[in-house]
Amino acid sequence: MILALDLYFRSNLSQIDKNDEEVIKLSKILNSLHIHSNVPDESLFRNPNGVKMKLANFMRFDKSKSAGLARGGKLEELIWNEFAYRSDYLRKVALSIMNNIASIPEFGIPDEEEEEFSEGTVLFRRHKIIERNRKVVTEVKAKALAEGNLRCKVCKFDFFKEYGEIGYGYIECHHTIPVSEYTNGMKTKAKDLALVCSNCHRMLHRRRPWLTIDNLLNLTGKTKTF
Known part of the structure; x- marks a missing residue:
């Protein structure tokens, strides 16, 4: 979600297209992460359409946008409130995640502290x-x-x-x-x-x-x- 929010602001998206080069790139990155214990359907999990929907969901919190989807999870709101008003920090965290993806081990049992870590699993590990x-x-x-x-x-x-x-x-x-x-x-x-x-x-x-x-x-x- 942090990487998606970073893309949301970097692209200044008014029209969100699942065929957008950056959307496809993010989809591939998310699917390369070994941080999930169970992926129900690899063809659907974090695919470009799913990334597009996530970006669209963020629009409901953005007062500069006239419309957004009135759905989504609580975590999206938490991530928005944590990072949307600190754009420089959001960019730094997103870059740090990208820089450290290759050094993170495969999925392990998360502990309570990991679940509370707002910068995400990659940086916690x-x-x-x-x-x-x-x-x-x-x-x-x-x-x-x-x-x-x-x-x-x-x-x-x-x-x-x-x-x-x-x-x-x-x-x-x-x-x-x-x-x-x-x-x-x-x-x-x-x-x-x-x-x-x-x-x-x-x-x-x-x-x-x-x-x-x-x-x-x-x-x-x-x-x-x-």
């Missing part, structure tokens, strides 16, 4: 791949452990102090680069990872655009000490 980069994450954790700083950068929660041996060496990593800036072949750098507890990690992802570490520190009334 790319984000998780980056945060789980074993080599860099291990490096960041080992350095913090050696310095006695293996605790949440926001709330200072220490898993070892709270849970004993079972919590030794445990903490989560948050990738601080916005998903709209993800590029193909992007390398994970230690300086782009922040050590956080599970609660603060979810809160960083709770708002769009994401909160920064400093934003969350301000909300909690805490100050940065390391």
Whole structure:
């Protein structure tokens, strides 16, 4: 839907044709994504006519258009409200999705966080791949452990102090680069990872655009000490 909305604004479509070159191109891209557990009919799924209908459905929210189809799903409205009034961000997210399609694994069982991720499945999975980069994450954790700083950068929660041996060496990593800036072949750098507890990690992802570490520190009334 993000890619469809991006096309909607880029084309400034007054007449939507299933034979339009960009509509056909988007149909092929959508069908190349391995993010669906069940495709009922590959000949109909995300075909050019389906893309055309999706673009037409967006017209019902567009006050600059005189007419649009009075149907569609709730998700279309959510995507419109999220991105339609932030055209620059919409374009960045769409380009980021396109840049990262090839690096996304095939369908897996989505978790609750993926379903809440408004930038979509492709960027959510790319984000998780980056945060789980074993080599860099291990490096960041080992350095913090050696310095006695293996605790949440926001709330200072220490898993070892709270849970004993079972919590030794445990903490989560948050990738601080916005998903709209993800590029193909992007390398994970230690300086782009922040050590956080599970609660603060979810809160960083709770708002769009994401909160920064400093934003969350301000909300909690805490100050940065390391």
